[in-house]
Amino acid sequence: MTPLLERRRAKAGPRPTRRVSPENALGWFILAVLFVLVGAPLLFVLAQGVAPGLGLARDWSVRPELLGEIARRPLWQTSLVNSLTLATGAMLLGGALGTGLALLRHTVAFPGARLLDVAAWALLVSPSFVLAQGWVLFASPSGVAVGTLGVDPSSLVFSPAGLVVITSLIKYPFAYLATSAALHWDDGSYRQAAALAGARPWTVLRTVRIPLLTPAVASGAILVFVDVLGDFGLPAALSAAYSYPTLPYSIYASVRQSPVSFELGGVLSFYLVAIIGAAILLYIRILRGSRYDFLTGAATRVPPPPARYPWLWSGLTALVLAITFGVPLGTSLQVSFSRTLHGGPVPDNLTLEHYADIFSAGSRMSEGIVNSLTIALAAASVTTVLAFLIGVVLTFTGFRARFLIDVAGTVTLAIPGIVLAVGYIFLWNQPFLAGVGLGLYGRAELLVLAGTATALPIAVRLQLGALAQVPASLLNAAALSGARFPTRLRTVLAPLIAPALVSAFAAVLASGIFDLAATTMLAPPSFTTLPVEILAEYDRGRYGYATAGAVVSAVLVMVLAAVSSVIGRRLLGGPTHGSGA
């Protein structure tokens, strides 16, 4: 034993036992952060529904009867009915489309089948207002469809039924991915057992496969419903072409358009949260009631047999891609390179002027891109670290209030961005916060907080899977080697789940830069952000400029995500340096 080591040992000698372990301290810290980010804003939103002006106006009072006013106020009612119509329609149509495509993808093999996966993910991460804008530009009376194809689908598209179809085409990936996940690992022994018991293929499908698949199909459809109900991007993009007020749009209008009406925002938010809460409860019930643990150790990836008419299914896939992906994004791309909307893809109509405008000195679009990028980078950094710590508390500690953290995560997943943003206004506008120098409303920092809250559930879920695969003994071994809790997280856990950390960072960055709901509601007046700028230019009719902004940002996001992947992997996943041994 060397003297140095002995000195260290003496220092580390008998210590007082610890009452609050670092694990528990972290747990309480996380709870406090979640309360500030999610709990308090949500409470304020719900409180405004029955006590409008709470803390904000001088003469507020408790008026629970406001909730019943929805029966008498036409706008409130229309918003509710429109939202429910759109969400239910998309749930049925999008659910059927997603499930059907997933069944096709996993039942037979054909060239290009994987493109269905790619399309689903691409649609899922694309901002809905950009997709919806693409559809509007395509279908409007002077739009790309008329100019390029010579047909005018506007009367078909701009109707409740048409909107349901468009929404289904944008949101079907939820149902596709949920069903695919259940089909991906297919335990053949269940089907073989049924066949050996004498069941014909059709009977096997009816009595074994479909019942096992039902929960996945149902939960996928509910996810479509919840996402459509809370989506702000779609109605925001539509508002220029077709008046179809939904709950999120009316909430936005109540708080951001004159005359400001907190009671309208509060009551509609209350109904939105209540409906989504009920849907999420149903979703959890379905998942719990028939858990996917029928997948035994014997479950393997089953490669589907070759299709009998592969060209038929390849053609169908191409058609689906062309419609769901090609129409909206292709339209946006074409418009960004076109002088006029209706000019069509002819040489005379081609131009790079919109891109030149964006990159010209002092353009508001490039300013918006820089600002949104800065906010998204900050939010992605905070979110990734916070989600990592939440994952650690949930996976590796015996923190007593873990379930509260878990619940907060699920709740946040279900709260529409627009409601959270309204909550942020109600909370951070409170005079008492301004009194202590915390009046963040009207400051860019609030966008980072809102971005973090919005992205947190996804970032946590992206990391939980990786954390669950790390045996606790790897951390215990580090503890017994003398490493303190933060050192264990830094030297053992973070490098092991580096790929998940990087994915979470990239996902949050990509979605954060286009976060329309939070920036529309919370951005300071002089602070230009990308989504708000795109929407504003679009509303002004500068479609080429608006779509070019979206294209530039999308390319930038992809480049940044790729670069952060490479750098992240190298920083976190590489071998440790300077071992000194």
Place this chain on the structure above:
Amino acid sequence: MIDQRHTAPLRLRGLGMRYGTGAWALRGVDTTVPAGRTLAVLGPSGCGKSTLLRLVAGLETPGEGEVLLGDRVLSAPGSTVSPEFRDMGMVFQDYALWPHLRVRDIIGYGLRHGVHRTSAGERGSRVAELVEFLRLDGLEDRRPAELSGGQRQRVAIARALATRPRLLLFDEPLSNLDSQLRGEMREELALLLRRLGTTALYVTHDVSEALALADRVLVLHEGRTVQDASPEEVFGRPASGWVADLAGFSSRIEPDAVTVEDGRAVATVGGSRFVGRDCGEDVGGGGPAAYLHPEAVRLGEGPDALPAVVVSSVFEGRHHRVRVRVGSAGTVLLHSVSPQRPGDRVGLEIEPDGAVIFGGAAEPHPLGSARATQNQVGGPEERHRDALQR
């Protein structure tokens, strides 16, 4: 070279724990491991041995009792010194080698991060020392995935030794190895523990491991101590039928009578007699009983042979596994070189050292006092009976 002058005795005082408000996973465990000695904690899965190890390591907080290393109280109800401050090294069941690090970084980890940090030079020489000691030369730059099972285990041991711990913990470290390698590693570990002279706690469900490696064996059953004695005593004079069964005396028969003659127990079964070790009363309760080791039972026709009838005979490669019925006393398992026909009458010859017999009513046994452990409160009989009645 790998001296462990800082080793210390480990004391457990009335240690117990339960998860939530459920049943106690461990209750009232008292024992002392003198400095430099090895205690094996033996028992089947679910007996509480892993809980015991986690309590000693500081990974759980006890519900009752204390853990002391030397004079230092490390754990007591509601408060626990964190693992990083306990001066312990542990070899995990799955080795827990960090997959992203190389062997030299794994071994040197504790000397680089945290409370045992040293200079790079010192760390280098310590790692080199351990690499040589555990025959890991040439593997320093490999990652765990590039090592064999035995090598992984040696790396895990090297890491546990790197910070010169005062206590070494082993959590079934051989259970992941195939049977041949397990035998080799058992020998290696026995030598290693002797050379190190560090106090060690070794948890296992394998009797031969416990007997080979430990200076003392603590047998746990349903969270309670049923025997805390030397390996020879656990094997030679198990405290109860349950321990005898765990030690490999797997056939139980109920003799008509048991007497003790010249320190030996004599069991009478249907007029025949056989001799075995006198184990006194079974602390788990019950009447007279004899437990026979399958290796100690032979087919024979001698005058003292115990008459029996073949029940079944199964070929197992090296021998036939034969089960015979001895009247109404019970069935006995034995290994035979030739197959036997069910229903055939055979005679059994039993080696005296291969039978342990409980319930001998005769002169007090000269070793009787040695059976009860010196450091148990309330006596093992009481606790074991209590455990069985729960």
